[in-house]
Amino acid sequence: MARFIAQRLVAALITIWIATIAVTLLIHLVPGDPVRIMYSGFQTTDAEIEAIRERLGLDQPVVVQYVMYLGRVLQGDLGYSIVGDQPVLDTLLQRFPATLALTVSALIIAVVVGGSLGFFAAYKKGTAWDFGAMTLAIVGVSMPHFWLGLLLLFLFAMTLEWLPVGGSGWQNLILPALTLGLATGAVIARLTRSAMIDIFDQDFVRTAHAKGLPKTLVLYRHALRSGLVPVVSMLGLQFAYLMGGAIVIENVFAWNGVGRLAIQAVFARDYPLIQGFILFFATVVALVSVIIDVAYALLDPRIRYGT
Amino acid sequence: MSAPDATQLEPAAALAPPARKLGALRALLRSPSGAVGLAIVAVLVIAAVFAPLIAPHDPFRMAAGPRLAPPSADHLMGTDQLGRDVFSRIVYGARLTLQIGVIAVGISLTAGLLLGLVAGYAGGWPERILMRLVDVLFSFTEIVIALACLAILGVGLVNAMIAIGIASIPFYARITHSVVLVEKNKPYFEAAIAAGASRLRLIFVHLLPNVIPTLIVVGTLGVSTAVLAAAGLSFLGLGAQPPQPEWGFMLSSSRDLIARAPWMMIFPGLAIAITVLGFNLLGDGVREVLDPRQRAR
Numbered sequence: 001m002a003r004f005i006a007q008r009l010v011a012a013l014i015t016i017w018i019a020t021i022a023v024t025l026l027i028h029l030v031p032g033d034p035v036r037i038m039y040s041g042f043q044t045t046d047a048e049i050e051a052i053r054e055r056l057g058l059d060q061p062v063v064v065q066y067v068m069y070l071g072r073v074l075q076g077d078l079g080y081s082i083v084g085d086q087p088v089l090d091t092l093l094q095r096f097p098a099t100l101a102l103t104v105s106a107l108i109i110a111v112v113v114g115g116s117l118g119f120f121a122a123y124k125k126g127t128a129w130d131f132g133a134m135t136l137a138i139v140g141v142s143m144p145h146f147w148l149g150l151l152l153l154f155l156f157a158m159t160l161e162w163l164p165v166g167g168s169g170w171q172n173l174i175l176p177a178l179t180l181g182l183a184t185g186a187v188i189a190r191l192t193r194s195a196m197i198d199i200f201d202q203d204f205v206r207t208a209h210a211k212g213l214p215k216t217l218v219l220y221r222h223a224l225r226s227g228l229v230p231v232v233s234m235l236g237l238q239f240a241y242l243m244g245g246a247i248v249i250e251n252v253f254a255w256n257g258v259g260r261l262a263i264q265a266v267f268a269r270d271y272p273l274i275q276g277f278i279l280f281f282a283t284v285v286a287l288v289s290v291i292i293d294v295a296y297a298l299l300d301p302r303i304r305y306g307t
Numbered sequence: 308m309s310a311p312d313a314t315q316l317e318p319a320a321a322l323a324p325p326a327r328k329l330g331a332l333r334a335l336l337r338s339p340s341g342a343v344g345l346a347i348v349a350v351l352v353i354a355a356v357f358a359p360l361i362a363p364h365d366p367f368r369m370a371a372g373p374r375l376a377p378p379s380a381d382h383l384m385g386t387d388q389l390g391r392d393v394f395s396r397i398v399y400g401a402r403l404t405l406q407i408g409v410i411a412v413g414i415s416l417t418a419g420l421l422l423g424l425v426a427g428y429a430g431g432w433p434e435r436i437l438m439r440l441v442d443v444l445f446s447f448t449e450i451v452i453a454l455a456c457l458a459i460l461g462v463g464l465v466n467a468m469i470a471i472g473i474a475s476i477p478f479y480a481r482i483t484h485s486v487v488l489v490e491k492n493k494p495y496f497e498a499a500i501a502a503g504a505s506r507l508r509l510i511f512v513h514l515l516p517n518v519i520p521t522l523i524v525v526g527t528l529g530v531s532t533a534v535l536a537a538a539g540l541s542f543l544g545l546g547a548q549p550p551q552p553e554w555g556f557m558l559s560s561s562r563d564l565i566a567r568a569p570w571m572m573i574f575p576g577l578a579i580a581i582t583v584l585g586f587n588l589l590g591d592g593v594r595e596v597l598d599p600r601q602r603a604r
Contacts, residue, residue, distance in 0.1 A: 015443045022455070029459045142584035144535055146542050147558060147576035150565060158566045237446075244448035248539050252562070263543050266458050274458045278451060285446050 001297070008293050012286035019282035020073060023275035024066045027058070030271075034058070038082065038269050056272075078279065079272030083264050088276035092258055096280075099257030102176055102250065103242045109181025110188050110238070115231065117185070118192025119224065125197055134193065140186025145245050149179040149252040176253040180245050184238060191234055196227040232296050236289035243285060334596045341592020347585025354401040362395035366552045371395075375568045385570035388560065393571060396552035397578050403553045404534055404582055407468050411533035414472025416526050419479020424518065426480070427487025428510050438484060441477045449474040449536060457545050464537075464553060467546035471536045475529060482525050483518055490517045520597045528590035531583040538579050554579045 027034050035053050044052075053059050056079070057068050072079070076089055084091035114137075121133035140148075152175050157165045164171055199205060200223060208218040247259030254260070258277060265273040335341040354361060363381075364371040370390035371382075378385045384393040426437040444452065449471070456470035490496055491514075499513045538555030540546035547553030554575040561571035 014439070015446055018440070018443045019447070026455055026459060031460075138584065138587060139580070142531065142587055143580045144538050144542075144555070144558075144576065144583075146539060146555075147572075147579065150558065150562065150572050150576065154565045154569055154572065240446055240448050244450040247450055247454070248543060251543055262454060263545070266454055266545060267462070269458070271458070274455070278447070278455055281451055282447055285448070289446065 004297055005290075005294055008290045012290045015286045016279070016283050019279050020070055021066065023278050024062070024069050026275060026278075027271050028062060034269075034271055038271055040269070073279070078276035081265075081273040081276070082270045083268045083273055084261070084270075088272050091261065091273065092276055092280050095256060095258045095261050096284075098255060099243070099246055099250070099259060101173060102180065102246050102255060102257060103239065105173060105177035106180035106184060106242055106246075107235075107239060109177060110184035110242070111235075112185075113182060114185030114188030115192050115228075118189040119196055119227070121189070121193045122196030122200060122227075123219070125200075130193075133189065137186045137189040137193075140183060141190070143183070145179060145183045146248050146252045148183055149176065149249055152179055153253070172253070172255065176249050176255050179252070180242060180249050183245065184242055187241075188231065188234075188238065192227065192231050195230045196223065199223050199227040202226075229296075229300050232292070232299065236292040239288050239292065240285045243281060331596050335592050338592045338595045340588040341595065344585050344587070344589030344592050347581060348589055351401050351405065351582055351585065354398050355405045358399045358402060362392070362398040364392035364395040366391065366396040366399040367550050368392075375564065375571075377568075378570055384574040385568065387557075387568070387571050388564060393557075393574055396557060397554065397574060400552040400554045400557070400575070400578065401582075403464065403547065403551065404537075404579075407464075407471070407537040408530035408533050408586070410465075410468040411471040411475070411537065412526050412529045414469065415475035415479050415529065415533075416522060418473075418476045419481075420483050420518065420522060422476065422480040423483025424487060424510055424514060427484045427491065428506075428514065434484075438481070441480050441484075444477040445481065449478075449532075450539070453536065453540065454545075457540070462545045462548070464541065464547040464551060467537055467540045468533075471533050471540070474536070475532065479522070479525065479529070482521065486518045486521050487514055490514055524590055524594045524597060527586055527593055531586035531590070534579065534583055534586070 030037065035049055035056070035058060039049065039052065050059075057065050060068070078088035078092070080086070081088045081091050117133050117137065121130045121137075124130045124133075153165065156163045156175060163174055205218060205223050208222045209215075213222075246257060247262055249255070250257045250259040251263055258280065261273070262277045264270075265277060335345060363383075368391065371392045372386045372390055374386060374388055374390045376382055376386040376390075382392050382394065384397065387393055387396075422437060422441070426434045426441075452474035453467070453470040456473050457466060460466040460469065496509070496513055499509055504513065537546055538553075538558070541553045541555035542559045544556075544559060547556040549556075557575040558572060558579075561568070561575070565572050
């Protein structure tokens with residue numbers, strides 16, 4: 001088990017390391033002078049531009065810049081944000097709890113709603129219930145997340161006036177979490193259904209039925225447990241997609257997380273913040289997938305012994 | 308697997324005689340998802356091609372009607388905050404949507420196909436490095452890669468199409484790679500090696516045609532992902548710019564007017580959802596035709 005965790009950690013570190021290379025190269029791929037583009041909205045003299053270039057280390061060769069950047073990152077220094085007017089890491093850490101609250105609650109909604117819908121569809125396979133559930137799922141997959149968000153906003157905040165339109169309290173979390181959760185739930189429903197259909201056909205389920213166990217016991221103790229294995233294995237990737245989806249949804253609901261910050265950074269061409277965001281995003285996703293993989297290996301011994 | 312599988316020895320659908328292709332179209336129409344998907348995509352193409360004939364108003368003309376007018380006989384889907392006809396803008400928007408689909412999928416499909424073919428064929432360390440890189444990019448998610456591209460290129464619809472195309476390369480590379488791994492172990496491929504086929508011949512004459520059917524399915528489904536992503540970027544203001552009648556962008560201008568003019572939010576959203584659904588269903592239908600084993604499920 002220790003070896004398995006070590007392997008996964010090394011893989012995560014490689015991901016983060018590649019991210020540091022990618023963000024260093026990013027600023028060099030910008031056509032034109034990144035410093036001038038970055039400060040185009042400010043009154044700056046040529047001398048000031050050169051001073052900024054020197055401070056950012058952009059007058060050095062790429063390799064030197066990379067080593068300098070890596071050195072600073074290892075000390076927790078991601079540079080200084082123009083938009084936030086404070087160190088990039090501080091800006092990101094201030095906003096991250098909001099994003100984490102959104103993605104975790106969305107993940108719970110997605111697993112509960114999507115998982116039950118998929119399980120139900122598989123159990124009723126071939127019936128009108130199955131068709132209805134899967135139609136719902138494919139409509140959910142086809143809908144733009146942000147449109148679902150606007151529809152929910154229109155229905156619950158404007159027409160029924162049950163929930164506030166924008167803000168940062170917990171009531172404001174309901175609609176964005178529901179939007180992101182339902183959209184992801186549609187994907188999970190499709191995954192769960194096909195996993196469960198395979199399980200229902202297997203011998204151990206038939207045996208459990210044949211030896212006269214109550215139906216609910218067979219469904220929940222035998223079938224659901226093994227059916228969840230492939231679904232749990234997809235959760236790491238789903239979490240990454242939730243983090244990505246949060247970028248758009250935060251903007252729909254004016255939810256002040258890192259996603260909203262990232263869009264402001266792209267508009268403002270705030271390169272230190274963009275670089276910091278990408279690195280931060282990659283790190284969070286990599287670490288969460290290690291945690292999910294380890295949890296998964298604990299549940300299913302076949303994984304940690306590599307069979 | 309004792310009996311030889313006849314389909315494995317047959318050339319892929321791409322090399323099939325015309326008669327079989329017609330049969331494929333008929334099979335596509337016979338599957339419910341294929342028929343519905345094809346119909347939706349056909350409507351989209353017709354709207355794009357004949358937009359000037361279908362749209363009752365100039366999509367860019369302001370004050371074509373009163374501002375924020377609800378749907379009526381003259382303005383089927385109402386008007387927006389500048390008095391432009393929403394229906395006409397949606398019809399013209401079909402052109403942009405098709406462009407997005409073709410350009411973004413074209414970029415990711417071509418690059419992903421080449422990467423996957425090379426990695427899968429070469430094996431050894433080039434494969435390990437390439438696929439490891441693909442895994443890493445995959446975990447960055449498409450939207451973050453697209454944002455990074457837009458940070459480099461600057462905002463705009465064409466840049467958004469390129470960004471989405473680049474962002475999806477890892478996905479296509481991974482799928483191509485997995486198909487190549489399967490094809491490489493089939494008897495026809497071993498026979499070609501034994502017959503002394505050159506490296507290029509092995510890749511482009513033997514592997515490529517067998518990868519294409521899968522990629523047709525994935526590419527069709529990929530159009531829906533690209534359309535969704537582009538609408539998302541335009542919604543954020545990073546893609547289409549005013550006055551382009553792009554559906555995602557139309558939604559972003561509707562956000563502050565939802566209570567007063569819900570039609571500005573409902574119709575462009577429906578257009579995106581139906582288009583995406585169309586390509587999803589068409590992709591499912593094509594898969595059923597190309598892979599009959601799926602039909603039994």
